[in-house]
Amino acid sequence: GWSMADAETKRNSEAEAVVKAAKISMAKQVRAMLKFQQLGSAVLDYGNNIRQMAMEEGVENAFDFPGFVPAYVRPLFCEGIGPFRWVALSGDPEDIYKTDAKIKELIPDNPQLHNWLDMARDKIQFQGLPARICWIGLKDRARVGAAFNQMVADGELSAPIVIGRDHLDSGSVASPNRETEAMKDGSDAVSDWALLNALLSTASGATWVSLHHGGGVGMGFSQHAGLVIVCDGSEDAGRRISRVLWNDPATGVMRHADAGYDLAIDCAIDQGLDLPMLEKKH
Known part of the structure; x- marks a missing residue:
């Protein structure tokens, strides 16, 4: 993780790298959510579009769990x-x-x-x-x-x-x-x-x-x-x-x-x- 000071510095000097790092983190989270789903947990996207971001980062099955509206x-x-x-x-x-x-x-x-x-x-x-x-x-x-x-x-x-x-x-x-x-x-x-x-x-x-x-x-x-x-x-x-x-x-x-x-x-x-x-x- 980053400290608040590190994050602020990176946002100002390496904005694209921050976006990339955020998407990598989201992809990791979605992979974990998919694993929970496989284990039988109720899993959903609560409307923050994390599945889309994870898919853009290579998680091809990110949409295997639903959003909260259709669910x-x-x-x-x-x-x-x-x-x-x-x-x-x-x-x-x-x-x-x-x-x-x-x-x-x-x-x-x-x-x-x-x-x-x-x-x-x-x-x-x-x-x-x-x-x-x-x-x-x-x-x-x-x-x-x-x-x-x-x-x-x-x-x-x-x-x-x-x-x-x-x-x-x-x-x-x-x-x-x-x-x-x-x-x-x-x-x-x-x-x-x-x-x-x-x-x-x-x-x-x-x-x-x-x-x-x-x-x-x-x-x-x-x-x-x-x-x-x-x-x-x-x-x-x-x-x-x-x-x-x-x-x-x-x-x-x-x-x-x-x-x-x-x-x-x-x-x-x-x-x-x-x-x-x-x-x-x-």
Whole structure:
């Protein structure tokens, strides 16, 4: 290994050598992970693209173990479930605690969600503006957003709430080594969906929309769209919230239904999504 001082010196004087050394180290780690897999351990890439780096360093079977999305998360994406994040612009933690309670009221039958909200309040300190994140999906995001907006309108919250999400989500990403790895229809690298998601969020009235790439896997390996909507208590915000927070996760359900996932197709039917491509396929 290198000391911190050695690493800093090498980064400044031998940048290419540092990259090479890092890839050699990653290859060694992936070979060890493959060995653990052979011994029966559950092994996965948690989204940092280490398999790609190892393969570039000569580990030809680096992708013999899966990424975490196809291994565990994709069924959630099929129902538009992903990271839902909000921030209290007042800076008052009490506003977050009130929104925690509102989510538990609106979604009473999800004990894992309740456990997370309780643990986050007790164990995780706020940094900067108070914020919270949890995983909810198509059937819940719009009504939670509407409830937050009404809380602002009624004066229950002391200032507006801003709602966003992670770049990792069900319909906003094209990332063949992470979110869209091993898609059922082979559409791993089709980035149209991320761009359509951004356009739809813009048309729906999001406060701001962003396009970026590289999230989790490094620059050049993914494209994704982000959005934010502000709950300021106005009727106009309420209308835009209902569109933005429905259409965004619905894009994810649509994307996975189009790829042939039965769970997404069932969700689309259950939630009344009008997906003409499904009529052609079925």
